[in-house]
Amino acid sequence: MDNFLIQVTGKKRVVLYSPRDAPYLYLSGTKSEVLDVDNPDLEKYPLFVKAKRYQCFLETGDVLFIPALWFHNVISEEFGVAMNVFWKHLPAESYDKTDTYGNKDPMAASRAIQILDRALKTLEELPEEYRDFYARRMVLRIQEKAYRNDDG
Template sequence: MDLQRKSPVAVHGNVDKETFLREIYPLRKPAVLKGIHLGTCTSKWTVDYLSTTGGSQEVKIHVASVPQMNFINKNFIYRTLPFDVLVKRAAEETHTEYFISEDEKYYLRSLGVDQRKDIADITKQFPSLAKDISIPEFFEKNQFFSSVFRISSLGLQLWTHYDVMDNLLIQVTGRKRVVLFSPQDAPYLYLTGDKSEVLDIDTPDLGKYPQFAKAQCYECQLDPGDVLYIPDPLWKISEPLATILFLALWFHNTVAKEFGVGVNVFWKHLPADCYDKTDTYGNKDPLAASRAMQILDRALKTLEELPDEYRDFYARRMVLRIQSKSYSNHYK
């Protein structure tokens, strides 16, 4: 990628809730937060401690023979392992026991007991570890959605995607590289749903994905104890009409520079009825957005009834009508 199109993520030190809400949150841009008290997890969560304290309950994991996991082609398999065994394997570079290959990569994204109905909550799935971490209270308690426990093998790269809730990525151990893209650059990311088809963001195939060269990326490294704030949709309610305006989304891609453990905390910052009540992962589009996309799909299907030149003409008119709304002004 053109180095001129890379920018660093802003870094802030010793941020409290008041500072976050007053100076960082309104900008709707990613920010690395340093010097936040996270409890004893940053010193305690060694491989030995995690494997002995975290328990031996079965956990569902992603296993891949290559570091670059992607959800579009699903180049990984799902397997289950006892948690203590997973920790030890994920910390190894070469395995004596494995599913695919001796250098396979592991990724844990914790789930609720019943992933169809229950959200991930570290206090419920890993209570013995939860007591070690102090989650920054940058949101009201009734806004809490989930706290996702994550473990990554060295070198593991996760596909570029967006979430639908604001969240804090707490890097407890290990270093992680994070690359983010503004929602304004969505047209250049070749999206399939909430995921980008461009898997190699550092040396992309510009013959296949020429528009990706236009994307501006923001990059940071998370060290142990760092917290990354990732803004997602912001809806602004203006009185008295309660008009809801869509403001921001951020795509992100992560690479584990070392064996790493983290906790992702998501919270609901939209009115409750905006969310899909069946969403346990926190990644389903808001209900209004889903309805709009369904309507658009039906409209495009209807255009197929026309001859090519008519279909092209009216599709362009639809694009112009959307652009005339100037939603992009709200990103400024």
């Protein structure tokens, strides 16, 4: 969900990554496997260097808007108190009713990922050359149908 990070007291450093950088963040579910964004293990996560880093510092009284889907890493620079205010902007049925903090994917995205996982498992029944061919066709179809066109 979209949220405001409100720094009541103390200081924090916030590092953000655009949803467009998801291919470089080594996602596991809704989280990145790269926990140390300042000193990432580039042998294990070589594509992480391609992710564009946005960074800011919050001090007492500062408020940061963190849009939905933006990955963020928050580091306390000193003891403090902060508060998040989340809100839902999609229709109510889009959200998992058990997801208080908006950490789960929207329901339609969860279903799509489950369907994709089943499709990939089904492709395992084919010989490698066929599996490769049909997986590439699936990628092309996803690119044609699902990605925003940024060319104009």
